[in-house]
Amino acid sequence: MKAAILSIGDELTLGQTQDTNSRWLAGRLADRGVRCVEFRIVPDELSAQARALRALADAAEIVLVTGGLGPTDDDLTRDALREAIGDGAPLVLDQPSLAALDRWFKDRGRAMPEINKRQAMRPTTAECLTNDAGTAPGLRAKVGKAIVVCLPGPPREMEPMYARFVEPLLPRLEMSTGVVHSFGQGESFLAERLGDRMHRDRNPLVGTTASGSVVSARVRGTGAQASVQAIDQELAEIERIWRPYAFARGAVTLAGSLGQALQARGLTMALAESCTGGLAGSLVTAESGSSAWFRGGVMSYANEAKRDLCGVAQSTLDAHGAVSAPVALELARGACVALQADWAASITGVAGPGGGSDAKPVGSVFIGVVGPSFEAVRRFRYPGERAIVRDRAAKSALALLRLAIADRDHFTAPFIWEVKDHA
Amino acid sequence: MKAAILSIGDELTLGQTQDTNSRWLAGRLADRGVRCVEFRIVPDELSAQARALRALADAAEIVLVTGGLGPTDDDLTRDALREAIGDGAPLVLDQPSLAALDRWFKDRGRAMPEINKRQAMRPTTAECLTNDAGTAPGLRAKVGKAIVVCLPGPPREMEPMYARFVEPLLPRLEMSTGVVHSFGQGESFLAERLGDRMHRDRNPLVGTTASGSVVSARVRGTGAQASVQAIDQELAEIERIWRPYAFARGAVTLAGSLGQALQARGLTMALAESCTGGLAGSLVTAESGSSAWFRGGVMSYANEAKRDLCGVAQSTLDAHGAVSAPVALELARGACVALQADWAASITGVAGPGGGSDAKPVGSVFIGVVGPSFEAVRRFRYPGERAIVRDRAAKSALALLRLAIADRDHFTAPFIWEVKDHA
Numbered sequence A, B: 001m002k003a004a005i006l007s008i009g010d011e012l013t014l015g016q017t018q019d020t021n022s023r024w025l026a027g028r029l030a031d032r033g034v035r036c037v038e039f040r041i042v043p044d045e046l047s048a049q050a051r052a053l054r055a056l057a058d059a060a061e062i063v064l065v066t067g068g069l070g071p072t073d074d075d076l077t078r079d080a081l082r083e084a085i086g087d088g089a090p091l092v093l094d095q096p097s098l099a100a101l102d103r104w105f106k107d108r109g110r111a112m113p114e115i116n117k118r119q120a121m122r123p124t125t126a127e128c129l130t131n132d133a134g135t136a137p138g139l140r141a142k143v144g145k146a147i148v149v150c151l152p153g154p155p156r157e158m159e160p161m162y163a164r165f166v167e168p169l170l171p172r173l174e175m176s177t178g179v180v181h182s183f184g185q186g187e188s189f190l191a192e193r194l195g196d197r198m199h200r201d202r203n204p205l206v207g208t209t210a211s212g213s214v215v216s217a218r219v220r221g222t223g224a225q226a227s228v229q230a231i232d233q234e235l236a237e238i239e240r241i242w243r244p245y246a247f248a249r250g251a252v253t254l255a256g257s258l259g260q261a262l263q264a265r266g267l268t269m270a271l272a273e274s275c276t277g278g279l280a281g282s283l284v285t286a287e288s289g290s291s292a293w294f295r296g297g298v299m300s301y302a303n304e305a306k307r308d309l310c311g312v313a314q315s316t317l318d319a320h321g322a323v324s325a326p327v328a329l330e331l332a333r334g335a336c337v338a339l340q341a342d343w344a345a346s347i348t349g350v351a352g353p354g355g356g357s358d359a360k361p362v363g364s365v366f367i368g369v370v371g372p373s374f375e376a377v378r379r380f381r382y383p384g385e386r387a388i389v390r391d392r393a394a395k396s397a398l399a400l401l402r403l404a405i406a407d408r409d410h411f412t413a414p415f416i417w418e419v420k421d422h423a
Helices: A021-031 A046-059 A077-085 A095-107 A114-120 A155-169 A187-198 A228-241 A254-264 A279-285 A303-310 A314-320 A325-338 A386-406 B021-031 B046-059 B077-085 B095-107 B114-120 B155-169 B187-198 B228-241 B254-264 B279-285 B303-310 B314-320 B325-338 B386-406
Strands: A002-008 A035-042 A062-066 A127-129 A138-143 A146-151 A175-183 A205-211 A214-222 A246-249 A269-273 A294-299 A343-349 A364-371 A374-381 B002-008 B035-042 B062-066 B127-129 B138-143 B146-151 B175-183 B205-211 B214-222 B246-249 B269-273 B294-299 B343-349 B364-371 B374-381
Touching: A002 A021, A002 A046, A021 A035, A021 A062, A021 A155, A021 A175, A035 A046, A035 B046, A046 A062, A046 A077, A046 A138, A046 A146, A046 B035, A062 A155, A077 A138, A077 A146, A095 A114, A127 A155, A138 A155, A146 A155, A175 A228, A175 A386, A187 A205, A187 A214, A187 A228, A214 A228, A228 A246, A246 A254, A254 A279, A254 A386, A269 A279, A269 A325, A269 A386, A279 A294, A279 A386, A279 B279, A294 A303, A294 A325, A294 B303, A303 A314, A303 A325, A303 B294, A303 B325, A314 A325, A325 A343, A325 A364, A325 A374, A325 B303, A343 A386, A364 A386, A374 A386, B002 B021, B002 B046, B021 B035, B021 B062, B021 B155, B035 B046, B046 B062, B046 B077, B046 B138, B046 B146, B062 B155, B077 B138, B077 B146, B095 B114, B127 B155, B138 B155, B146 B155, B175 B228, B175 B386, B187 B205, B187 B214, B187 B228, B214 B228, B228 B246, B246 B254, B254 B279, B254 B386, B269 B279, B269 B325, B269 B386, B279 B294, B279 B386, B294 B303, B294 B325, B303 B314, B303 B325, B314 B325, B325 B343, B325 B364, B325 B374, B343 B386, B364 B386, B374 B386
Parallel strands: A002 A035, A002 A062, A062 A146, A269 A294, A269 A343, B002 B035, B002 B062, B062 B146, B269 B294, B269 B343
Antiparallel strands: A035 B035, A127 A138, A138 A146, A175 A214, A175 A246, A205 A214, A294 B294, A343 A364, A364 A374, B127 B138, B138 B146, B175 B214, B175 B246, B205 B214, B343 B364, B364 B374
């Protein structure tokens, strides 16, 4: 089955609002083995909408439409659907929808504004779809040979309606997908390691994407390769090839995989962050349930914070400077003690744009990792602007901590930003 | 002038990656008075791309394409452009692009992989566009009467190339723009306060957008209202109307405006973060030069961290629980002392999804603000999922700290998520 997605709204084509519905819907469709042949986004214009509806109904067997079902003059999806159906019949008032609208307002202690009556109108051959989270009912109709399902734009309303009205229309799964995430190497290095696996006509199909320095391999199997086992085997093979950079599958983040490694062993961690000032901590605490394994940390921005809260010796600061391997090590040791944690990672560096020197140019970062019978410092030089340096430094700290705990034999595998010389 | 935007990539139509380029481009085009008639997104398929290119070239005078310029087999934009041009000529090797590619790899101490040679290929009638931030040159060509400009997909590469190669193609427009940012109230409340200013045919035109709970008013003046003074006067009026929620203009963030307030007074700050675990600190330290006014902070996740590092009394924790007004106050006091800062904000709450109770449901957050002759605690209840609760809590702390320092008379103005009852 082929699908197409149409999003409607001036706010989208003016660039004021980010359309996220298309991506959400395509992801769900892909999970069910339905391939999207196209997304389109058009403004609140009747003819543009009707034209897009007809074109997509020609190209796909199911067309999902979001937006344009509100009560105001610029909400034209009902009319566009009528025009695309092309039977010349006018919109009719759907009595059950009108009653539901009336109830919706009554439940909120208000009378239904006259303007909302529009929302109960439908093409004669269309069916109205109940919306429990808002006033806009959806619509389902045939345009040519395709089924068109129109859903309201707000994700809070659209998503439950998708589950209720679209999923039952989809075929049984004929495709499966999976994903492996990695950190520490560049996309071209990792793609090269995958070799022939990335051929476009291979099944399962493997593709790589990079986002926020996390490189992911996406696997899609169809037909005989659509089984959970086939995908699982492919993912396992990619994890083996990408070791030790691969850290998780599916929706698991770097911080989440670190948490799993800690929790499986009944261990806890802490952080001492200088140049990242809380960024690694915010990644860690973005994980729900992280209180089970994260004790806390110190944003050791000022030197006094490094000294007073993390126990870095003033003499170490004086002798080596705040951005140095000895300070990174003492910070991580100190964080373990101050937060009563089993493991700690520390980050100290020059995020830029100012503060660089010949010996320690912008992007120079030392990361310390300390745990039971384990101490290490790594030096990196991250290219790019402040935000990128900080993001990569925070993620490197989490990745190294995870390696030290879960794959210690490979802890020394170099990251792409590695600086060999510690001096 | 009418524009259309085409984004290319399986990762987009499979719902694995969110296309943000279309929105970004449409916003920039709108700023220059160019209207987008349509966005399309198609997979890495030659015929689908060529078909979309031809259709959009029929509908618009300029077509912007992103993606599909990489070195691998599934990067087909060059071939699709050739097919859409339809002159039957094969791709040719562009010598200057090949030389640039070669240099790009040499500068990084590597030899150019054979595979990257593809990226120097172009249709005979197309021109290659230099990419300073990556290996993929762009392409510019005529398809029918339309100009088609193909840019690489990564925003870091695409955005500077847009400025360099697309903006000169747009019509001149006597126009100035400006923006005021606010935090603490909802978009509808703030838009209502702007009243008639938001009329679509007003000049200067005022529109509101919301992103990450920051509500911004964007001002665009044309013709007689395009002067710097006219825009400045309009921005000042909006700041007056939105007081005390308006915090900055232009590219200044909430953390940046807080930093300005501190630095102007020679003051410093610290943070104690429980449920946000470093998120506020990461916003603060995202500002370059923040070391002048940010001393550091504590991610006081475990109760022991609140006690040992921020001096919260065990008896206070026992009597009121970690999520309480008294603990918020002691955390902020303790952060001031531990970090030797003039001001501190603290955050303690239930970010969810677990951990809520009847008395303190998910989203309940206490924020403490302490400074010279100033102590206050505010209670909020943020709706939404964990990430949203944390984001709003971190930003609320920074906004309150800024008000206490820079606009104390208005410190008590309620935020939209305010809970009056502190019990």
